[in-house]
Amino acid sequence: MTFKIHHANSFDWLSSAAPNSFHGVLTDPPFGIVEFTPEEITKLRSGNKGGVWRIPPKIGGSERAPLPRFTTLSASEREHVRTYFRCFGEILYPTLVPGAHVFVAGTPMLQYLVQDGMAQAGFTVRGAVMRLYRGFRGGDRPKLAEKEFPEVCVTPRGNYEPWMLFRKPISEKTVAENLRRWGTGALRRMSVDTPLPDIIQSGKTPAEEMRIGDHPTMKPQHFLRILSRTLLPTGFGVILDPFAGSGSTIAACEAIGYESIGVESDDCHFNKMHKNITKLSSLYPDFKGHSKELTLC
């Protein structure tokens, strides 16, 4: 076993972590801020539909899992997202070795706020990897005027999720020197001939993984193993997920053979996490994130 998990608020936990502890971060944070507050989680778990969690329309008669709807955020809540990521970035920064990369999952509408907050904290914005999947956000006709405007959609139907990429500046003169000193500063290729692409066809999280993880925003092993693997260009180091949820990132690292640390504040998710990691990491034993293709069998 090469992972550790901590039941804590990651802001508190990070503030006492030693400098230069982590070589990469892969995380899917509560970027809407309100969706993981105790009030919103109580509404979600009690089936109350009044909050930020919404059930997308049925497709082909089948029920969809609830998704957080970020168009409910007010201007000041949106500003709070920017501040949240500046504070998160500032507290994370000293714990990373120079040249460490950070992947942060987001949504297209809030991406600019996350990037701005992280840039203010000192990180360099390095683009994003798009996870392509069949989304259910957006694409709606104008509310209460659907029949009047049948050919109109208010926003495009979302079919990608940006995983924003940041890098703590390198401390050495060149990337090569940084790689030699810290093992970071660049990304691991899929193979010698294939760099990491910035678009990955992903699909939704398989039902078997959802059954194990039982988390409303759980991400697929296929995608997480690709991103985890690329974070350690020399194969050496420790990956952190400060908002670990079901433990899916830690399971991806475990499957690859990377050392990792997860932090989760919610009692319910934390209590199941160790078991989840064992089960999720044993799925697809031949898939270590080194190709885009995963055969589900």
Ligand SMILES: C[S@@+](CC[C@H](N)C(=O)[O-])C[C@H]1O[C@@H](n2cnc3c(N)ncnc32)[C@H](O)[C@@H]1O
């Ligand atoms: C979007 S979910 C992550 C889901 C994860 N990617 C997965 O596949 O299971 C964010 C998680 O962060 C947790 N969380 C929110 N604020 C936190 C904090 N300050 N410290 C630690 N965990 C936190 C929530 O309880 C939630 O489980």
